[in-house]
Amino acid sequence: MSQEFLLEVSRLGKDFAPVAFARGPVVRAVQDVSFNIKRGEVVGLVGESGSGKTTIGRMVAQLIEPTSGSIRFEGSETTSLTRRELRSLHARVQYIFQDPFASLSPRMTIGEILAEGLDIQRVGSRSERAAKAAQALASVDLPPDAISRYPHEFSGGQRQRIGIARALTLAPELIVADEPVSALDVSIQAQIVNLLRDLQMRLGLTMLFIAHDLAVVEYVADTVIVLYLGRIMEMAPSRELYASPQHPYTRALLSAVPSPDPSRHANRQILKGDIPSPANPPSGCVFRTRCPVAIEACAGVVPPLREGTKGHFKACIRDDLG
């Protein structure tokens, strides 16, 4: 139990082969990704489409298998588990999905949805499971009578609360939250973000928080990892990353976020071009085709992720820019 890190991800990679009978290249969804999460820490994964953030989340939760690399949970390797071991790991790592409409079965009552994980894990007696489900429901501020109702009777925000309650019933050590607020209306997002933050602090949860909304991640995460085309561009404590982003991609990304504060519009930096296809990523640095400060050398080598100031890593060879 005295492991420094709850989760250690090392040189993780995931390739997706074309589906049967289809032609086409292998998609390199995630390449050479390494990071650690301490107990009680919230790590934010941010990036645009094709950045690999969801693929990483799914591998961490053992929903898909990595192509290469290792994922260690409390020091034990999780990439080569038997079914039985995998089942017990699933009780300790839970997933919150983006779409509160698609992720709850319309034919199950909320009580059945909440108890399903407990049933599978054979936790306690039937009445103990019901008590746990009721407790989880209360922790997300839903009324007790919700237990016998069906998902369609709830609004999007309430359904996401149910999704969170389901992830909590097994008292997991790690929660992977994949875009938990991006399908919700603006006025509901803040409620759910507050709930997650409150639960995280109260229960001492460790969380991998995946989102494309940079401001939400800033509010939730202790450490932020910026991904682009399957690779880590920059990784730093949240405060540092937002105050002094070091990688040209992070700078451009932060500058692209539209702000209701008109004074922030002054020095907008607009990246040229499109995000390349992960089936055919550029050589060397994957960001170089859109990078405003790319030089010839950027095409030659994949820039290693190096530590600058303590805990602040970037994958960029342009150290001369300050």
Added chain:
Amino acid sequence: MSAQPILEISGLKTVFRIGDREIVAVRDLSLAVATGETVALVGESGSGKSVTSLSIMGLLPRGVGRIAAGTIRLKRKTGEVVELQTIGGDTLRRVRGNDIGIVFQEPLTSLNPVFTIGEQIAEPIRIHMGKSHREALSDAIQRLEDVGIPDPHRRARQYPHELSGGMRQRATIAMALACNPTLLIADEPTTALDVTIQAQILDLLGRLQKERGMGMLFVTHNLGVVAEIADRVAVMYAGSLVETGSVARVFSHPRHPYTKGLMRSVPQLGTATLLREAGTPLPTIAGSVPSLMDLPSGCPFAPRCPYRIEACSEAYPALADAGEGQFSRCIRWQEI
């Protein structure tokens, strides 16, 4: 309000028939867009912002949605003023795509997969401007260049699936602008895009709007996008326009509790760290958006409103003039 409105909506009421009931999706909406001006229509789901834009375009689902009251006046390129809610069929088709350009949220569904990009942009040019195939196609290539698509000759021969999301949205913008419309309606045009691509498209739309002096009605749920692109903003909630005014005014001094709550509940880059470290929860609006089937009596925002008093549930509030072109549908606007 500036000189000559291109679009003038007055007292619009749009209803939908659901089973044997009629629900009011847009209620008593008045709004004008002038030449060279961008007006943002902002709101959450069910606020009526998209229904408003569908009402203007005459694209309400037939037999289900209809305009029950009000007028929508459009000043055409010819200077003629038409009332869109009364014209139908042929006249409406002559207006759409010609005087009004339209950009939708999802470029993949608004482009036809079996025609090339060039053919699709050339089509309205042939129909509305009476040009030949060859002329229209060369115009189409020019439009592609206008919207910043590199290598437009090659792109014009490609099909929608061969373009990236950002390029497709540029192509739909080129199509919307094909006949030099005086009004552009953009309904969540950047919502499906990544943030760095969104920045490109916003920049492009802003530039085109200025160059051409078009009026633009920009529908969005994102307050940051509103501040980025619009001169004036109209905030909608549960079918009602609750506040309107210049973006600068409304964003710095909101006079409606909903606008104020919405602004505060969106975490801001750069300040979120401070809130987190101080352990402060994000400000929220309690409760959830009401169903249009079951709207509260009086002010639709009253059940969630921290300023609620008894009078709020008694009568539907009127739009109060808060000065300097700002209006608020709140009886306590002076205290906000």
